Amino acid sequence: MFRYIVRRLIQMIPLLIGVSIIVFLLGHLAPGDPVRMLLGEEATQEDVERLHAVYGFDQPLPVQYFRWFSRAIRGDLGVSIRQTIPVSTLIFERLGATVELAVVSVFIAVLLGIPLGLFASTRRGSIWDYLTMIVSLLGVSMPGFWLGLVLLSYVALHVNWLPMFGRDVSIMTGLVTLFTKFRADDLINAFRFLLLPALALGTSMMAIIARLTRSSMLEVLSKDYIRTAQAKGLKKGVVVVKHALRNALMPVITMVGIQFGAMLGGAVVTETVFAWPGVGRLVINAITQRDFPLVQGGVLMMALIFTVVNLLVDVCYALVNPRIRYE
Amino acid sequence: MKYLLRSKSAMTGVILIGILVLVAIFADMIAPHDPYRMDIWNSYRAPEGLGGTFVLGTDDMGRDVLSRILVGSRVSLLIAVTATGVSLLFGVVLGAVAGYVGGVVDTIIMRIMDLILAFPSILLAIAIVATMGPGVINAMFAVAIVRIPAMTRVTRSMVLGLKEEEFVMAGTALGLTNRRILFRHILINSFAPILVVASLNMGTAITTEATLSFLGLGAQPPVISWGRMLALGREAIRTAPHLTLYPGLAIVFTVLGFNLLGDGLRDIGDPALRGQK
Numbered sequence: 001m002f003r004y005i006v007r008r009l010i011q012m013i014p015l016l017i018g019v020s021i022i023v024f025l026l027g028h029l030a031p032g033d034p035v036r037m038l039l040g041e042e043a044t045q046e047d048v049e050r051l052h053a054v055y056g057f058d059q060p061l062p063v064q065y066f067r068w069f070s071r072a073i074r075g076d077l078g079v080s081i082r083q084t085i086p087v088s089t090l091i092f093e094r095l096g097a098t099v100e101l102a103v104v105s106v107f108i109a110v111l112l113g114i115p116l117g118l119f120a121s122t123r124r125g126s127i128w129d130y131l132t133m134i135v136s137l138l139g140v141s142m143p144g145f146w147l148g149l150v151l152l153s154y155v156a157l158h159v160n161w162l163p164m165f166g167r168d169v170s171i172m173t174g175l176v177t178l179f180t181k182f183r184a185d186d187l188i189n190a191f192r193f194l195l196l197p198a199l200a201l202g203t204s205m206m207a208i209i210a211r212l213t214r215s216s217m218l219e220v221l222s223k224d225y226i227r228t229a230q231a232k233g234l235k236k237g238v239v240v241v242k243h244a245l246r247n248a249l250m251p252v253i254t255m256v257g258i259q260f261g262a263m264l265g266g267a268v269v270t271e272t273v274f275a276w277p278g279v280g281r282l283v284i285n286a287i288t289q290r291d292f293p294l295v296q297g298g299v300l301m302m303a304l305i306f307t308v309v310n311l312l313v314d315v316c317y318a319l320v321n322p323r324i325r326y327e
Numbered sequence: 328m329k330y331l332l333r334s335k336s337a338m339t340g341v342i343l344i345g346i347l348v349l350v351a352i353f354a355d356m357i358a359p360h361d362p363y364r365m366d367i368w369n370s371y372r373a374p375e376g377l378g379g380t381f382v383l384g385t386d387d388m389g390r391d392v393l394s395r396i397l398v399g400s401r402v403s404l405l406i407a408v409t410a411t412g413v414s415l416l417f418g419v420v421l422g423a424v425a426g427y428v429g430g431v432v433d434t435i436i437m438r439i440m441d442l443i444l445a446f447p448s449i450l451l452a453i454a455i456v457a458t459m460g461p462g463v464i465n466a467m468f469a470v471a472i473v474r475i476p477a478m479t480r481v482t483r484s485m486v487l488g489l490k491e492e493e494f495v496m497a498g499t500a501l502g503l504t505n506r507r508i509l510f511r512h513i514l515i516n517s518f519a520p521i522l523v524v525a526s527l528n529m530g531t532a533i534t535t536e537a538t539l540s541f542l543g544l545g546a547q548p549p550v551i552s553w554g555r556m557l558a559l560g561r562e563a564i565r566t567a568p569h570l571t572l573y574p575g576l577a578i579v580f581t582v583l584g585f586n587l588l589g590d591g592l593r594d595i596g597d598p599a600l601r602g603q604k
Contacts, residue, residue, distance in 0.1 A: 030459075
């Protein structure tokens, strides 16, 4: 197992170098001079050149890349052109919000998706089965950001309890208040703000999980050992949950891992809709302001998290499935 | 074809897509109003339902929402078809070459694909358009790039499997050229799974385009696109929720059509599932 992890980590190095080159080029191939944009049309050529030198834009591209890369691996992603604050500071301030949103969305997706799939599979061919599958098919076909807009206009506007935009405190802070001051208001507040964005982001994953759980359950339910269990006279609930569901969940768990990365991408847009103060919204705002160091840093950070999450999923998978390790 | 007609989901998909294509072609004729015509006196009119003047209401400039949705189908479909076509072309060629030639070529192609897959796809599309500048063509290009790896992978795996088949060895023994074997014999037999991925890709492409346009990175005014309509609707979310509801529904039903078709085609291609409900 250790050797497998080491091998996967070594394989990650060229991939991350490639990612860094792409991210670097994305920032530098863009038309328009960010310095000129920052200083405005009336700035003199000298001013522009001086600021170019400050940011190192006067060097050849490979030199700029190596400088940027050697700083980036030490955690220095440069300074935001617009906000004149280190990019890494800006990103780390908001990373928690993005991760919180993604994690809660996954929870919602799993908590709703598995029971839905289970429910449909045990009533195969019934009207409930069809209804569940139609709902999940719609969920898969729905852009999360649109669902967010619909939730805002048709739910948040009519339910005073649910705020429309932004974020209050983090769940972590809420938990700390709960356990130190024995007050639940912070935690409730955190969830009030989180509920709709997480629902918007998690719905498509929930639909995918429901569909997969159903098909996986149907396959398992037709196995001989299920018939044996039924023949022994076990209750239906015991057979379904203890014998079938446990075996049917393997592909579902894999899918959760794969989809978690996609969540990070989806979060970018969902954050914009709900004015959620995460990395995604930071990147989108940076794009509109043509703040390229910030765009680069944000995209790099997201890709890094995405790659690490995928690695963790693979490692977990190898832990439970030894065949993978020896391939 | 026989199975296609019998597959409920594939046929529902075909019908939904058929309606969409017809709407896109005849949008000008069936649109009840001029989608570009502004009429400030009639701005933010609520949907009046069938029989009303403005069936789905009007937007901030008093433009008819239904007409704009009908005309907007063109950009969505155009971007999705072109992007999927481009990703299909590159994906199939790259995947076929990687699978058939193998060795270093395979490694290089697949590592490049891994590189594209190292980014959440929507984020990469956003970053590409942000670099190249907003617009329909650039959005199309970005959507195509992020869809290439899926196509490459499925083609490669098909080619790897078929390469060892007897009919391919027979072809080699007969002295056929590699190119002929690859394109005339192997790829023809990989058609079904490639079609499934292409259909599902169309759905994703529609969503990605809508996302880009929503963020202001896709179609620019005065081009009408569903994503842009949603962006405008968002600004009036408190007063005119219909501006976000209906363009979104158009997206949902379009994507649904392609997903149903893709699912149906996959079930048809899998003999184990054929005939099952």
